[in-house]
Amino acid sequence: MIIEDFIVNIFDSLYDGIFVTDNKGVCIYVNQAYERISGLQPTYLIGKHVGKLVKDGVVSHAVSLDVLKDKKRKSINQKLNTGKELLVTGNPVFDNNGNVYMVVTNVRDTTDLNKLEQQINHYKKMEERYSLEMKINLLEKNKDHIYTKSSAMKNIYELIYRISSVDSNVLITGETGVGKEFIANMVHQTSRRKNQPFIKINCGAIPKDLLESELFGYEQGSFTGARKAGKLGLFEMADKGTILLDELGELPVELQVKLLRAVQQQEFIPIGGTKAKKVDTRIIAATNQNLMEKIKEGNFRQDLYYRLNVVSINIPPLRVIWSTS
Incomplete structure (x- = not known):
């Protein structure tokens, strides 16, 4: 098969490399740019079957064979034994x-481009790591925060900063007095929502018959003694921000269904209302109880547990923290 001289002249004027095979997969032409890019001599390539080049380890994969098989354009990343990395696009030419x-x-x-991309990714990872270490060190040294040498607490700090760029729900567990509310504050203050409301409610400190109206509010005239204008719930007040459900284990089972809808669909219906209200609220829940045991006992919904426990933070007992400090 002969390639016309005027086509050769056109190909040789191109900056990109050109590699041409016949319908059997035998190389019949390479332009000057291909020689420059690959470092391979035309006299070595022309007349060789591309399958032989792959077998000999000259190229990692031959796109020409894919094009001959599928009869359509195809692009792949290709490596040469010269160390070059190429982006190759095979184009079929059809007869009548x-x-x-x-x-x-x-x-x-793409050799230099790939190396540059690898360097950029490496520097980004280093920057993220140094930034994380600086934040943790500043946090530990700040007189307004807890000072610790505990590896367990350092791991918690690191986790908090790793999730600072996402809005995942968080479940904080630990014994009474270990600082669950402090950690919840830290999660909010390091998040993208730090300039938005941070609403807190203790689910165990409010009578069960009032808890639903506190969380989700009510419409005017919903019940005797209700405010004429109705009342906003804490979920609505925390819109675009964060709500802390402290003592989550005390939440009544009948109210867990409504909370599940608020978590899943980011909407709720106030008491006495007929229309759902949409909210964008991140939930941080905290408890000193073993929720898995409560699930087994039928006192806590398993689906709600997994919706809230997207990121789990377990604070070790103070006796453990002091023993490792």
Whole structure:
């Protein structure tokens, strides 16, 4: 198969490499740019089957064979034994009968681009790591915060900063007095919602018959003694911000269904209302109880537990923290 001289002149004027095979997969032409990019000599390539080049380890994969098989354009990343990394796109050329009689492959050198991308990713990881370490060190040294040498607490600090760029729900567990509310504050203050409301409610400190109206509010005239104008619930007050459900284990089972809807669909219906209200609220829950045991006992919904326990933070007892400090 002969390539016309004027086509050769056009190909040799291109900056990108050109690699041409016949309908059998035999190389019949490479342009000057391909020689420059690949470092391979035309005299070595022309007349060789691309399958032989793959077998000999000259190229990692031959896109020409894929094009001949599928009869359509195809792009792959290719590596050469010269150390070059290429982006190659094979284009089928059809005869009048619809048969592929030639494959023209466009070749671009991505070696330097790939190395640059790897360097950028490396520097980004280093920057993230240094930034994380600086934040943790500043947090530990700040007189307004807890000072600790405990590896367990340092791991918690690191986790908090790792999740600072996401809005995942968080479940904080630990014994009474270990600082669950402090950790919840830290999660909010390091998040993208730090300038938005942070609403807190102790689910165990409010009578069960009033807890629903506190969380979700009520419409005017919903019940005797209700405010004429109705009342906003804490979920609505925390819209765009964060709500802390402290003592989550004390939440009545019948109210857990409504909370599940608020978690899943980011909406709720106030008491006495008929229309759902949409909210964008991140939930941080805290408890000193073993929720898995409560699930087994039928006192806590398993689906609600997994919706809230997206990120789990367990604060070790103070006796453990002091023993490892």
